[in-house]
Amino acid sequence: MIKIATAECFTHGKIGRELHALAQGYEGNFGREYVKNLRSYGNFDYDNISVTCSLFIPTIEAVVKILNVKNPPKPKELIKGIKVYDEEGDKAVSKIMAQAVKELSDCDITIGTTAGIGRGGICIITDKYIITTTSDVYSDLRENNSEELFKRSENGIKKALEIVLLLLNNNIDGISSLNNVEIIKNENID
Numbered sequence: 001m002i003k004i005a006t007a008e009c010f011t012h013g014k015i016g017r018e019l020h021a022l023a024q025g026y027e028g029n030f031g032r033e034y035v036k037n038l039r040s041y042g043n044f045d046y047d048n049i050s051v052t053c054s055l056f057i058p059t060i061e062a063v064v065k066i067l068n069v070k071n072p073p074k075p076k077e078l079i080k081g082i083k084v085y086d087e088e089g090d091k092a093v094s095k096i097m098a099q100a101v102k103e104l105s106d107c108d109i110t111i112g113t114t115a116g117i118g119r120g121g122i123c124i125i126t127d128k129y130i131i132t133t134t135s136d137v138y139s140d141l142r143e144n145n146s147e148e149l150f151k152r153s154e155n156g157i158k159k160a161l162e163i164v165l166l167l168l169n170n171n172i173d174g175i176s177s178l179n180n181v182e183i184i185k186n187e188n189i190d
Contacts, residue, residue, distance in 0.1 A: 002168070005105040006054045007067055007097040009083070010115035010135075010149075011122075011157045016054020018161055023049040034161055042169030049168070052105050057097060057114075058082045067100035076116065077142065084141050087118030091132050094121030109167070111160055115152060116141045119180075122160050124167065130184040131163055131175060 004023075006016040014034075021032045023046060038046065057063060059081040063072045073093060077084040085093055097112030102125050112123045119134035135156035139148040159178065166174040175181055 002049045002109060003052050003105070003107040004049060004109045004111070004164075005052045005101045005107040006111040006113075007057045007101040008055065008111070008113045009058050010120050010153050011113045011160065012153065013054045013056040014157050015111055015113070015160050016051050018157070019049065019164065020051040020054065022046050023051055034158055035165065038165070041165040042171060044168045046168075052107050053101075055101065063093075063097065063100075067097060068104065069096055069100050072096060079141065082141070083114065084116035085114065086116065087121070087134060090114050090116055090118060090121030091123070091134065092121070094123040095125070095130065095132060098123040098125045109164065111164070113156060113160065115139070115156065120152060120156055122156055124160065124163055126167065128186055129167070130186065131167070131181065133159060133163070133178065133181045135159060136179055
């Protein structure tokens with residue numbers, strides 16, 4: 001069984017919820033919303049995944065108190081406690097969030113997402129890989145443009161799910177072919 005946990009900000013826990021629906025085989029209104037053609041990714045048996053938790057972590061306080069991150073990078077701005085980083089900061093903090101939820105949950109795959117100014121940050125961590133990327137949609141949380149923020153969120157959800165599905169099907173080349181993806185192989189793993 002492959003266990004998955006998420007610590008999400010701009011994706012609002014929807015990555016975890018989608019993976020849970022996938023793992024449980026839910027259909028209809030309770031089923032998958034984003035992933036339509038599973039077989040296009042490969043022959044992985046999705047009965048072999050389980051979502052341990054999917055956390056919505058928009059605030060710096062939650063990063064500290066829920067994820068137990070002692071000294072997270074200082075955001076450029078706070079909006080009602082919500083952390084606002086630039087794109088490079090988002091990529092770094094998404095990695096911190098994914099690592100923190102990995103340490104807390106001891107899951108096989110963990111996902112961290114956060115977005116303030118720019119395309120946001122998405123990080124997926126396994127024992128073998130650290131995969132960092134962004135959405136493909138620019139937005140600025142400070143401008144409160146709901147439609148633009150929604151488009152960035154939807155794109156981030158879809159991109160993170162695509163990476164996880166490719167990862168489950170051992171398609172690292174497919175992940176490498178996506179826009180703005182960095183894959184670091186953990187040298188401590190055979």
